[in-house]
Amino acid sequence: MIHATAAEMAKALAAKEISSVDLTKAHLDRIAEVDSQVKAFLHVDADGALAQAQAVDEKIASGQTLSPLAGVPLALKDVLTQQGVPTTAGSKILQGWRPPYDSTVVAKLKAAGVVIVGKTNMDEFAMGSSTENSGYGPTFNPWDLSRTPGGSSGGSAAAVSAYEAPIAIGSDTGGSIRQPAALTGIVGVRPTYGAVSRFGLIAYSSSLDQAGPFGRTVLDTALLHEIISGHDPKDATSISAPVPAVVHAARNGDVKGVKIGVIKQLQGEGYQKGVQARFDESLQTLASLGAEIVEVDCPSFEYALAAYYLIAPSECSSNLARFDAMRYGLRTGDGQGASAESVMSKTRDAGFGREVKRRIILGTYALSSGYYDAYYGSAQKIRTLIIQDYAKAFTQADVLVSPTAPTTAYKIGEKVDDPMAMYLGDVATIPVNLAGICGMSLPAGLADEDNLPVGFQIMAPAMQDQRLYQVGAALEAALNSKWGGPLLAKAPALGGVK
Amino acid sequence: MALSYDDVVAKYEPVLGLEVHVELNTKSKMFCSCATEFGAAPNTQTCPVCLALPGALPVVNEKAIESTILIGLALNCKIAPYSRFARKNYFYPDMPKNFQISQYDEPICFDGYVDVEIETEDGPKQFRIEIERVHMEEDTGKSLHVGGATGRIHGADYSLLDYNRAGIPLVEIVTKIVPGTGKYAPEVAKAYVAELRDILRGLKVSDVKMEQGSLRCDANVSLKPIGSDVLGTRSETKNVNSLRSVERAIRGEMIRHAELLNAGQKVKQETRHFQEDTGLTRSGRSKEQAEDYRYFPDPDLVPVTPDAAWIEQLRAGLPERPSVRRKRLQQEWNVPDKEMAAMINADVLDIVEETVSLGADPTKARSWWLGEISRIANEKDLPVAELSIKPVDVAELVSLVSKGELTDKLARQVVEGVIAGEGTPAEVVAQRGIKVVNDDGALMAAIEKVCAEQAETAEKVRGGHLPAAGALIGAVMKETKGQADAARVRELLLKHLGQG
């Protein structure tokens, strides 16, 4: 039952062939079985999930028409608030905090009858690309437990890849959905900035953050994408335009006559051989399906990483100021005679991890008077140039493509002490965030040298998310038929059980 | 040793700068839907947004933007077609996000002016106060420091935080430097704040209650030797919570600066706190090391881009300017200049207008509010508006007097009763048993008694010396405990003495 797609599960539920309670129990069993190895979850809400499942079953029994994913279990990145359920953003500073309110994404999931089984591990406050920066220990890649699943939404990606949930929610500030999707052999989409409400998404970098869906298929991902999207009056940056027809596009994959632009700057040197090989093959597959392949030039992308590592830390230095021990979360150093200032300082020292502190310090510096123009100001200018590069490229192509990440999954611990090496892993995903457009990663096969999954990235203009699904569905179908089934079927069994 | 104010202004020229914070009276806060009522139980008007819970986001209150644009228009400002909110970053426990959402280099309104008029030795004189900017921001919460000697955070045993005020919309109105006011600087500043208050009240965008903090003034003062072009070092005085304090604080700071300068010392650039009891300021935070607030545009909010047509619509709907209104009322009510100034000074214009609108004669309404009622307010050290007597009561009182049901003297007793909380004038009359003696028989008895007691005076009147009647009437009024109608007494008395 757990190996089916979310769409198949939903169909079986609507046809009353299975119950949501049984489906949820099956996934809870799977979590109990494998999560001691994968460590995808920070909190499993078995009681809450079963209660939600029960409610959906009752509605189905009473003949109500429900959403296309009603009764299907989902794993939720711990960056989104869920009323009454522990929410930490992967940080010790929020240990034990139970939000008094639902994020808009969670409210939409609940309204759609999606069953939230638990909160998944992540790099602390979404700062990282390997889940190793979690305050609660790393998550392990189901393809090879000695490797990272990527990050920061590594817990969500690993949960889907390990069949602990068919779908999951992540968040993507610089590639945090697409990169772990690539490293774990699943599909992940970062929607257009403003398409999914950020209300209740614990902020890392407000102008870059965006929640989005994970699935094992393009269609599952689209079904979830549609449910969580839409205008939200509680988020001033939320877009009021209608949600693009992503599900329709996912059901009608087609690239005939579609112009696909290969970004010159995002391939070749610095990309692992096996990654480049699978990417090139995917391009050939698309061409054989009738797509027109063109090369596009995005010269400003060279500076994207630098701009990102000024803008994101700057915003985070301000966003994370609220964690001050005064109203919620960790409180250290309190006692007779302790000043508020010293309690704040001690709490933040004890509660934040190294990477978070590194970025707060970076950002505080970049925003300082006298440095603002040189750092934050210049980064914003680069951002404008990147937007212009994309605008030009999208006059030459309907979608743009690149490998999602330069390498396959690396070993746990391999890059923790070398932040620059870690940051370079985001080189292909970051431009999408800086421009506020949308991007998808889907499996492109296994790299020859390590037999680990490679991700293929598709990018489309803002609010043209359906193009990702139209192209992604066509490529997925062609590759699956070539492989004789989904890539994930090639993943090794976990704990001897598959 | 202490310098006199005249010595100060003989030698130095004051330069002012005024920053006024106004709490808007919107129903909800600046960035969330929490209520804004004053005086609610601590932390009952809060939500995830204004408590800065993880994940919560601000959304701008459109009404606050409208109010701010109205203020800008009323202050003759330009309205920016595009402006942004910025984050002002600093840690303080009463600020939940540890940054304040404000506007930095892109205020919504800029380049305006207000004209104020003050009385001088040479008659009324007008001053133009130029407005640098009007911008929006959010208020902070309130800290209550418990224990310790000073009530300040240092030395306190613990502190309590109330976030009800956190996120209340604030508008900051900043003047350009105001030179050229000379010895009138304190009066000009007071008149400016009063004018602002009247403008804001007319716009109905704020309660403008200085004593509740919905209008707060920070006064920047510096001195330069007369004739010099070089600005002196300024101090910024906070906590100036009444119009009178604006005047006192500036006068006090001018003297303090002059004493320092005369002694060859430097004025420190610092924040000072006004002490209501002494009229002096005490040193606060030193500003010599400028704080770095790391301002940057708030990425959670979108730019404010008011539609030009909407701005014109708001401009067309602006109420009458207070100065214009004052001129109109003075004409309508036929008030001499001096009386008008007295009314403005006593801050009873609105109240008198309301009383007149309820049917009272303007002269009578004015004399009640400016006379007896103001006297009692002074005694109680309360603003007239805080007394429990309202325009509707005064209108009723005036009507009772004109109908002859009360004498002026009795009416004063009724005013006392209303202020003491005994009810409406009619209720006070009934409860206290106050009534004019209308019974001619009783009056005649008193008249006969008085004429017998003061036979000599009565004879004078009988002989045609009418001014002598006053003393007799007074005695009759006394005899009837003031409950008689003096006019009727006069009539009956003169008739009795053969002069009717």
Ligand SMILES: [Zn+2]
């Ligand atoms: Zn609130």
